[in-house]
Amino acid sequence: xxxxxxxxxxxxxxxxxxxxxxxxxxxxxxxxxxxxxxxxxxxxxxxxxxxxxxxxxxxxxxxxxxxxxxxxxxxxxxxxxx
Amino acid sequence: xxxxxxxxxxxxxxxxxxxxxxxxxxxxxxxxxxxxxxxxxxxxxxxxxxxxxxxxxxxxxxxxxxxxxxxxxxxxxxxxxxxxxxxxxxxxxxxxxxxxxxxxxxxxxxxxxxxxxxxxxxxxxxxxxxxxxxxx
Numbered sequence: 001x002x003x004x005x006x007x008x009x010x011x012x013x014x015x016x017x018x019x020x021x022x023x024x025x026x027x028x029x030x031x032x033x034x035x036x037x038x039x040x041x042x043x044x045x046x047x048x049x050x051x052x053x054x055x056x057x058x059x060x061x062x063x064x065x066x067x068x069x070x071x072x073x074x075x076x077x078x079x080x081x082x
Numbered sequence: 083x084x085x086x087x088x089x090x091x092x093x094x095x096x097x098x099x100x101x102x103x104x105x106x107x108x109x110x111x112x113x114x115x116x117x118x119x120x121x122x123x124x125x126x127x128x129x130x131x132x133x134x135x136x137x138x139x140x141x142x143x144x145x146x147x148x149x150x151x152x153x154x155x156x157x158x159x160x161x162x163x164x165x166x167x168x169x170x171x172x173x174x175x176x177x178x179x180x181x182x183x184x185x186x187x188x189x190x191x192x193x194x195x196x197x198x199x200x201x202x203x204x205x206x207x208x209x210x211x212x213x214x215x216x217x218x
Contacts, residue, residue: 010132011202012213049216055200058135074132074200080214081129081136081160081201082113082172082192 003028005035005067008074013052016045026067032056033063035073049077083156084140086133086201088163091170096157105154105177109184111192113172115165125206129162129171132200136160139199143191151187153178158191160201171203 002025014020026035032054040047053076054061060076067073083099093112100108115127140158147153157175165171174191178184195201203214 008132010130010200011204012216015213055132055135058132058138074135076132076200077202077213078215079196079198079200080203080216081131081199082196 002026003030003069005030005069005071005073007035007039008072010074011077011080012049013046013075013077016049017043030067031063032061032065032067035067036063039075046075051078052076084137084144084158086131086136086160086162088161091159091161091173093170093173096159096173096175099157100155100175100177102154102177104179106179107177107181107184109176109178109181109188111172111174111188112170113192115167115169115171117167119205119207123208124167125208126167127165127171128204128206129160129165130202131160131162133162135200140195143194143198146194147176147187147191150190151176151178151183153183153187156187156191158195160195160199162201 005024007022009020055074055076056071118124144156155177159173161171174188176184176188205212
């Protein structure tokens with residue numbers, strides 16, 4: 001069974017994919033790392049980014065964090081505020 | 083007070099919000115758009131934020147600063163959108179009884195914002211553009 005998740009993209013990740021919101025289909029019980037692997041497959045250029053973090057529901061998430069279809073997921077490329 | 087805004091940052095009203103009779107020191111840090119990066123002329127900066135998370139991360143930083151220093155009032159305002167040379171990108175204001183705490187808390191807040199808060203800037207040069215920090 002697959003479940004749909006949506007992913008917000010900012011900064012360089014938006015430029016590299018040409019999208020600010022992606023709808024992805026991930027396996028049930030998928031973790032952050034599984035989603036990243038899928039994204040890298042679709043958008044190999046994302047691998048050029050120095051470091052890519054993932055936020056789930058507005059909090060930084062570890063690679064083994066379990067995803068659900070209700071989550072608000074965001075890719076967080078290296079920040080550069082200030 | 084913590085805010086993300088597309089409007090120009092109003093320093094006078096931020097200062098007014100920081101003033102309190104117990105405060106003997108108010109420290110203001112202003113981050114300003116510079117006209118060059120390593121001598122390459124900058125035309126403008128484009129800032130964007132994941133607003134919801136940026137606010138909550140800034141709140142965490144302010145809470146931590148509160149734990150470490152006796153802060154009376156604080157203000158953190160970050161601007162987003164297109165900014166020209168000389169415009170303010172960020173304002174950090176700290177009011178405390180004595181100056182050492184205000185200086186230290188202010189520095190802690192701006193340094194940590196640069197590390198953890200999901201805000202991004204793209205430098206637009208006269209001959210190209212780059213997302214800051216994004217590439218090795």
